[in-house]
Amino acid sequence: MSTTAVVNPGRPQRFGHRRSQQFTERVIAAVLFGCAAVTVLTTVGIVVILFSEGLSFFREIHPVDFLTGTRWTPASGNFGVLPLILGTLMIAVGASFISIPVGTLSAIFLAEYASPKVRSIIKPILEVLAGIPTIVYGFFALTFITPLLRDSWLPDVGIFNALSAMIVVGIMTVPMVSSISDDSLRAVPESLREAAYGVGATKFEVITRVTFPSALSGIVASYILAISRAVGETMAVTVAAGATPHLTLNPLESVQTMTAYIVQVTQGEAPHGTIEFRTIFAIAMTLFAMTMIMNLLSARIVSKFRERYE
């Protein structure tokens, strides 16, 4: 209120507040603040619970043992989280081998090559792909992809296997990559394309040297989102890859991911309050740290490579 310059008491005639309007403004501001506060409080609450429960777990199991142990059998006292981390990363990396190239190339096709008509057909299809419940992807993997792999060139693939989970999570995250990348490619100003065409660039050169680098920050963001989504994906992976915490890099075997394990525990296998139950907080903390690191990394990558436009 330090800016208030009114010194003379009195009633303004023309410039006074209109009471009703002033009240409405305040209510709107309060409601908006309330909504923002709810999200902040929720986030803080989650982090606090995560850390307090997680730390009580780490008082009993040393973090180094937790992070370096290679066996995950909490029932018999083995709390090595590596198999779960490896299973999670394997699925995420495998899925990104599908989602990143397919998503990027389809985004380039949509943004730079497709006619408006073709675009108007493909875009909605991709959106439908993004809207399918993940459990459906799960049994699509179990009942279609795995049998297909078995009948074709991988006869000894297990019923539950990491490979079909990778494929299905990859397909699931293609729309995320393609639609965000498409948006950022289309946001590149036409004047830059014209500048490149104007000095005799071919369409391919315009895309690779101007459009794509300009859109890179959005494109990398879409990759990070897709990978985060793959890391966090639960249902499809549980159904497709099973629930066997193996320390393996063989995608033909069953694995268990971190989220899948959390589901398994919350389904009531371990009673509340036990160390077994508290494992889920430790794992959630680890997941949290992983996605955090990924986001920080992506921010660095983006600021390093992006060509920024006003």
Add this chain to the structure above:
Amino acid sequence: MTQLQQTYPDPLSVNEVPIQQHFNKGEVTESSTPREPNLRPRMKSDRPSKETDEIKDPAVRIQDLSVWYGSKQAVGNVSLDIARNQITALIGPSGCGKSTLLRCINRMNELISGVRIEGQIEIDGEPLYIDGVDPVEVRRVIGMVFQRPNPFAKSIYDNVAFGARINGYQGDMDELVRQSLEQAALWDEVKDDLKGSGLALSGGQQQRLCIARAIAVQPEVILMDEPCSALDPIATQRIEDLMQELATSYTIVIVTHNMQQAARVSNRTAFMLAQEDLVGRLVEYGQTEQLFTSPSNKRTEDYITGRFG
């Protein structure tokens, strides 16, 4: 008007020939013989003679050009010869098809979907609108500078080198960048910061950077679409001076809304107008001084005296 006198050694030369005759295909027989572009001296040879305003050996020859956007015609039957190593201005009210015409000269307009182009444009006697002509090659010979400065978000050096790189330039790139920036009158301001971003420059500097980028491809013709409209008067002055310099080695076509600018910088001016049917047509074309001092068409006169629409 002093600039005009400098531009024209003989300001008294008066064109008695009706304007339409210049656009009559049969009239200019000389240009129908094939030429070897490199053997021809580029300087001064094409100054208009005293008797006629006929352009011998035009750098660009637009013949009966019509352009449609979808079903709507934007430019109708424009024929225009553009003199080599001179500055030709295109003026006319907004929407009369100046940009459209300009962008047809380097086959840029066909990047817009739904465009249809009829007629012919020749560069050094070579037709552009026939099968087998690669628009990419055309744009290497005919550079373009746009209304708003549009440098890439790359370094100053990379901006200038961009076109040369994609065209597989074999020579000394540092030297080319320096030369182009010198020609664009930007070298002294940026020579210590070639690695700095092109976007960090002022608007006028950015536009000169864009000119350097166009020059670095070593084009024959430079098209400029309102290159100063986003600039202040001082930056505008610099670009105008620069254009005069460049005209000694390039053919320049400039679209401008600023009639003083057209009068100051150009040797010839074409006035276009879209009438009731909204199709842009060429109304008058001639030497700039003559067009501005004694226009032969009433509508030209109305436009240049500001008594328009």
